[in-house]
Amino acid sequence: MSVWVDAHAPLDERKFDHDREEVLERASVSGVQAIVSAAVSLESCHATLKLAEHFPSVLAALGIHPQEVGDQLPNLDVLQAMLQSEKVVAVGEVGLDFYWDTTHKDNQREIFRFQIRLAEKKNLPLVIHSRSAHQEVMEILHTERVHVPVVWHCFAGDARELKEILKRGYFLSVGGITTFPKARRLRALLRNIPPERLLLETDSPYLSPQPRRGKRNEPAYLLHTAQCVAEERGTAVEEVRECSFNAFMEAFPGSRRFFA
Numbered sequence: 001m002s003v004w005v006d007a008h009a010p011l012d013e014r015k016f017d018h019d020r021e022e023v024l025e026r027a028s029v030s031g032v033q034a035i036v037s038a039a040v041s042l043e044s045c046h047a048t049l050k051l052a053e054h055f056p057s058v059l060a061a062l063g064i065h066p067q068e069v070g071d072q073l074p075n076l077d078v079l080q081a082m083l084q085s086e087k088v089v090a091v092g093e094v095g096l097d098f099y100w101d102t103t104h105k106d107n108q109r110e111i112f113r114f115q116i117r118l119a120e121k122k123n124l125p126l127v128i129h130s131r132s133a134h135q136e137v138m139e140i141l142h143t144e145r146v147h148v149p150v151v152w153h154c155f156a157g158d159a160r161e162l163k164e165i166l167k168r169g170y171f172l173s174v175g176g177i178t179t180f181p182k183a184r185r186l187r188a189l190l191r192n193i194p195p196e197r198l199l200l201e202t203d204s205p206y207l208s209p210q211p212r213r214g215k216r217n218e219p220a221y222l223l224h225t226a227q228c229v230a231e232e233r234g235t236a237v238e239e240v241r242e243c244s245f246n247a248f249m250e251a252f253p254g255s256r257r258f259f260a
């Protein structure tokens with residue numbers, strides 16, 4: 001048995017406030033039976049947890065996004081307490097982002113390290129957000145001696161970065177970007193990812209795949225990315241579903257009980 005799983009979509013976003021239930025219904029009709037809703041701040045962790053506890057198909061990844069880190073360090077005891085919930089399957093999204101705002105680099109690093117330790121302590125996988133910070137994210141994961149599964153969300157790197165990520169045994173999650181006409185180089189890399197390490201995501205409401213570009217993204221559109229992956233790899237779309245589902249189970253072991 002396999003179903004489509006959206007490995008990353010911040011469903012607590014305001015853009016879903018008026019029709020979240022319909023969005024989840026459309027996902028279900030399309031065969032997307034589980035969605036990992038990833039939080040970005042403490043406030044968003046609370047909202048995400050609420051959603052996960054309310055909707056059976058929503059699983060939660062709780063963490064502080066690097067661009068949400070400011071002068072003040074958030075109260076991470078609160079985060080730790082929330083990780084107890086049954087529906088939490090990962091710590092994330094966490095990492096470093098030096099693309100827009102680099103004022104709080106040291107705080108970003110500190111919060112990232114703290115959350116890695118939290119994931120290790122709770123034996124939860126880590127969902128990584130990395131932008132303009134590849135080498136340093138890799139370095140921190142190395143020095144922290146991470147043992148839990150690592151999922152590299154929204155992978156959009158080059159061949160060298162991919163090689164490094166695969167060498168470490170991490171999982172890669174690819175989204176709508178891979179379907180963009182200009183993403184030829186990224187698409188070509190899809191063939192180098194072993195099927196047991198490849199996950200699919202939408203990152204809804206952002207980064208809609210090509211046929212829906214310019215519109216709000218939603219988990220049902222995962223199938224456009226899946227179709228693109230299947231074409232690029234020269235396999236049937238059902239095979240992509242099977243493999244990405246199995247990879248998801250390995251990457252997020254805590255989600256297995258929801259598919260029993």
Ligand SMILES: [Zn+2]
Pocket residue numbers: 093129130153154
């Ligand atoms: Zn991200």
